[in-house]
Amino acid sequence: MFDEPGLWSMQRRSITAAFGAGLAICFVPLPIHTVLALLVAAVARLNVPTIIGTIWIVNPITMVPIFYFAYTVGCWMVGAPSTQFAFELSWAWLEHGLGPMWLPFLTGCAACAAAFGIGGWLLLDRLWIWHARYRYRTRHRRSNV
Secondary structure (H helix, E strand, C coil), X not given: CCCCHHHCCCCHHHHHHHHHHHHHHCCCCCCCHHHHHHHHHHHHCCCHHHHHHHHCCCCCCCHHHXXXXXXXXXXXXXXXXXXXXXXXXXXXXXXXXXXXXXXXXHHHHXXXXXXXXXXXXXXXXXXXXXXXXXXXXXXXXXXHC
């Protein structure tokens, strides 16, 4: 399955789409990023190293700020107040303390996944095209001198 050369090639379309998909996967609030990234790469024929490298943006150090940002965006989208909360590792906290935060959190994760995924893909695509044109123009100038 992963021995296809297209999954490892350095083509603009597969790399930029893998970058966008990786950014979108970063906002999935479950610890399945690697499995999901490999599945998406295999199905959509995206560059595997790029999508795996991109999902590593979310790591134990960056996870809290990224998901808090998604929660804040979700609160703004659904009109809920952003509340302070104290985490407690207990079943009672999961049942009652997390309850009111699920809707803004999941809404924010979905919105951020769509916005960052599409935005990252388009931005990298435009940068790639700009860089290729720049290199072509400078190569053309150097050959005329």
